[in-house]
Amino acid sequence: MTRKPYESYLEDIAQLITIRDEDRPIYTKDFDIIRDHVLNGMKKVDSVFRKMYQGTSLFGSYANNVRIKYPNEFDVIFILGIPHSSNIVVNRDAYSPGYVNLDLEEVMEHLQDANGYAEVYDRFNELIDEDDCLLRKSFQIWLKKVVRSCLKTYGNEIRGHQGDLYTLKYSKRGLAHTIYAKCTARSISIDLIPGISFGKAEWMKVSKRHRKMFGNTKWYAVPKPPVRLFHTKCCAFMICNPKFERKLLLGRQNLKVVFRLLKSLRDKYGMKRLKSYFITTAFLWEVEKQKKSFWNNPLHILLEHMLESLADSFAEGCLPFYWDRKNNLLDNLDNEEIDDYAEKLKRAYETLRQYKFEPNLTYKRCRTHFKLP
Structure with a gap:
């Protein structure tokens, strides 16, 4: 099966931001x-x-x-x-x-x-x-x-x-x-x-x-x-318990690639206070829900899924700490930041989810959502 342009572009972007x-x-x-x-x-x-x-x-x-x-x-x-x-x-x-x-x-x-x-x-x-x-x-x-x-x-x-x-x-x-x-x-x-x-x-x-x-x-x-x-x-x-967290994230095919894409998107959208550990936590909860095979999905599907998950968390103002659900990590941010990030994540999600339907999508347009070297 021929790869769609959007998936191919995401793979190229992922390659650019991955440590050599x-x-x-x-x-x-x-x-x-x-x-x-x-x-x-x-x-x-x-x-x-x-x-x-x-x-x-x-x-x-x-x-x-x-x-x-x-x-x-x-x-x-x-x-x-x-x-x-x-x-x-x-x-x-x-x-x-x-x-x-x-x-x-x-x-x-x-x-x-x-x-x-x-x-x-x-x-x-x-x-x-x-x-x-x-x-x-x-x-x-x-x-x-x-x-x-x-x-x-x-x-x-x-x-x-x-x-x-x-x-x-x-x-x-x-x-x-x-x-x-x-x-x-x-x-x-x-x-x-x-x-x-x-x-x-x-x-x-x-x-x-x-x-x-x-x-x-x-x-x-x-x-x-x-x-x-x-x-x-x-x-x-x-x-x-960082060792256990690392074990949970290990060996899930496209998980870490999508994690890097989200970090690059976060940097491009100017969400400086969206800490890497917030993204880690979102992935830890998703690992709890999904079968291991879920992470074999194409990059665009996983990126869309995780963007929606993060956007929902910020819209609700709640991202529970993995080791104790009663600890809301978003309490570290003020209400204006939470609302701002919720809007940015929603906008990114709604824009990117349409790209898989656009046969004439260009690499130049796709890369505008990511901060590249």
């Missing part, structure tokens, strides 16, 4: 060097951090293979294990769905009696409230000091794998500790997200359909501030 294999090592090898410089330096300047540090896990667009154009932005969870973590009591936050409080009362009792953990005990004694719950802001302030101490002690310049000299700048943005690395040839941005590792709590549920796939993947508590700060406690941490 030859571009990957240029960025990824230098990313490895910069990441290790910072995190290994943090271990050297702070003994408590050294005892807690358990490595890193990539997540986000690059890890899910939906990054577009260049691999110059990386999201990394640096995993922190609190000693005697099996004694952490993980409670749901009463006011913020998808968030937990980490009760360290039993942990502190064990640390107080254990040999070699006096520094850890003293540090966490400064980071908990009167109920022995870990304080999000205090935890982040401590990590901020560790990053700054690392760069002050071991320098803010480092050579890449080809000898390029990068200058490093540090910025604290929301939950992320961001390292901006710049040399004459390129720039790289690394969001370092602290993730406190914990086991699955009794109240946490995984759908029967995915329980076997879930296995023993780790949960993390990350210090993302809740939207309703005036209601919730200062010790609310958001739960996440």
Whole structure:
């Protein structure tokens, strides 16, 4: 069967925005060097951090293979294990769905009696409230000091794998500790997200359909501030499980291609606050609904379907967090933004859905909906 022009154009656009294999090592090898410089330096300047540090896990667009154009932005969870973590009591936050409080009362009792953990005990004694719950802001302030101490002690310049000299700048943005690395040839941005590792709590549920796939993947508590700060406690941490999310998105033929097309369309339509994680969430819910064969459909069908799904979510003002439906991710946006994006997504959907019926559709017209290199 001959491909229709619209499908062919989408394939060409997808090819343009997909990271080229030859571009990957240029960025990824230098990313490895910069990441290790910072995190290994943090271990050297702070003994408590050294005892807690358990490595890193990539997540986000690059890890899910939906990054577009260049691999110059990386999201990394640096995993922190609190000693005697099996004694952490993980409670749901009463006011913020998808968030937990980490009760360290039993942990502190064990640390107080254990040999070699006096520094850890003293540090966490400064980071908990009167109920022995870990304080999000205090935890982040401590990590901020560790990053700054690392760069002050071991320098803010480092050579890449080809000898390029990068200058490093540090910025604290929301939950992320961001390292901006710049040399004459390129720039790289690394969001370092602290993730406190914990086991699955009794109240946490995984759908029967995915329980076997879930296995023993780790949960993390990350210090993302809740939207309703005036209601919730200062010790609310958001739960996440990026490895499981990655498993859900894996091996579905055209899913990731359509994901990249949506990101390119989002950029062209100026929807800067339509975060990649919003799109990820829309796909996670769709994976719940559809058979695996659904993702073998042509690009134009899947793109139309996901555009309609996102447009409906914004029109309704609700996109539930995958790990807790009561948490509406769109609460992070104001009403004007939600209405604006709902209109733009609807307009894109209604326009593109007609293209499959237009035999004289041109590539030039089709590409006007996507931001290309």
